[in-house]
Amino acid sequence: MPVKLVSRFPVDDVQLSALHARAFGGDVEQATPWAERLGRYGLTWVGAFDVGRLVGFVQVCWDGGAHAFLLDTAVDPDWQHRGVGTKLVQAAVDDAAAAGCEWLHVDFETHLEPFYLERCGFRPTEAGLLQLKRSAAGLGS
Numbered sequence: 001m002p003v004k005l006v007s008r009f010p011v012d013d014v015q016l017s018a019l020h021a022r023a024f025g026g027d028v029e030q031a032t033p034w035a036e037r038l039g040r041y042g043l044t045w046v047g048a049f050d051v052g053r054l055v056g057f058v059q060v061c062w063d064g065g066a067h068a069f070l071l072d073t074a075v076d077p078d079w080q081h082r083g084v085g086t087k088l089v090q091a092a093v094d095d096a097a098a099a100g101c102e103w104l105h106v107d108f109e110t111h112l113e114p115f116y117l118e119r120c121g122f123r124p125t126e127a128g129l130l131q132l133k134r135s136a137a138g139l140g141s
Contacts, residue, residue: 003048011035023074044095055079058088066102089120
């Protein structure tokens, strides 16, 4: 049975946190305040549901203008390699385009390159990453 995709669905923090933990590894008992975060920073988010059970998720944050950022693409391990992730990303792309965004950025680990570049149509770009530390150390430390 195909999953049902729902944009901007009412988020259950416990349900989404458990999915995130199953997809990325982590404590399935620890809830993150997803609904609050998405309400504040999210342009859109899309859930993939199998008979009401959340089996996939992706979110898009934005700068309020031309740039949007794809984050947290997560698919339950039991649903991976069935096209759910690709459908989630496409729905997020459609939502971002409909909102008037011109660019959708995504960062990913090397092993996910075939997914994002070949299946989802992103192209490689030069980018930089700075890990922010909680210490008072200055730049270049």
